[in-house]
Amino acid sequence: MPGRRKVGNLTALAVLAVLVERPMHPYEMATTLRGRGKDQDMGIKWGSFYTVVRNMERHGLIAAVESVREGRRPERTVYRITDDGRAELVDWARELVATPAAEQPRFRAGLSVLAALHPDEATALLHRRLAQLEDGISSERETLAAHAQVVPRLFLVENEYDLTIREAEAAWIRSLLAEITSGSYPGLAEWRAYHEAGAPGSGPTGGGGTTT
CATH class of the missing domain: 1.10.10.10 (Winged helix-like DNA-binding domain superfamily/Winged helix DNA-binding domain)
Known part of the structure; x- marks a missing residue:
């Protein structure tokens, strides 16, 4: 244990x-x-x-x-x-x-305070992250395919896992961006109004772990 x-x-x-x-x-x-x-x-x-x-x-x-x-x-x-x-x-x-174990990725920490950013800035930053992810995914696919020619798959399984996780993250970010840019994301109007009003405080959510 x-x-x-x-x-x-x-x-x-x-x-x-x-x-x-x-x-x-x-x-x-x-x-x-x-x-x-x-x-x-x-x-x-x-x-x-x-x-x-x-x-x-x-x-x-x-x-x-x-x-x-x-x-x-x-x-x-x-x-x-x-x-x-x-x-x-x-x-x-x-x-x-x-045995699954709790891990604390930096991205999750950033998402937990996403409300601190204006929706437009959050969108731009997510697009930037997505572009970097997509570049990395493309490179990893090529590397994995090359290694698979000479290395047994058993010894590449962790690389397959990394690639799958990155692909899932990229797909989730695309989905989130689609909601924000289409205006269908719940609470988007309040999120935007909060920042445009320049109100002081902890943000439109007032803290908490499931705000974004």
């Missing part, structure tokens, strides 16, 4: 996912994770990477197997995944796949 992990940072999950393949030293782990884009999937904080690795060793998820030296570089410790680490990897994957 969430909160019971010995090392709860998602960086630990990323480390387990590469060490299950073979033993590596931390620099090789980091290089492999960067090369596969796992820093984007899991929000890896590279400044704390070595601390996470040490914590994982302390809790028995990984174990040192040898120290190696390459030329004049400092000696590096090679780690392997332990049985406890394998069990943690599988259990963590099960939790993340099966």
Whole structure:
């Protein structure tokens, strides 16, 4: 369950996912994770990477197997995944796949205070966001199609998810913009009148979480 992990940072999950393949030293782990884009999937904080690795060793998820030296570089410790680490990897994957968790996207925060903007400005900003989303979607589709030629689909599933989420967001924004520009959006007249009157205060909604 969430909160019971010995090392709860998602960086630990990323480390387990590469060490299950073979033993590596931390620099090789980091290089492999960067090369596969796992820093984007899991929000890896590279400044704390070595601390996470040490914590994982302390809790028995990984174990040192040898120290190696390459030329004049400092000696590096090679780690392997332990049985406890394998069990943690599988259990963590099960939790993340099966259990929805509350997340706080920045866009949702912006929508929660959309009433602070004049409808015309909100519309312009949403159009700007939509244009950027559409450009990104087009690029991601091309990249995904290219990767699908050489990479098994199983290892692109997170990219498919990202693309689907962005496509859904773009479709929702188009729908919202259609309502605002057609004048059919509920409360639009009051929203517009509030800003055009220049009234002080918290906005036409007076706060709350379901105002837009």
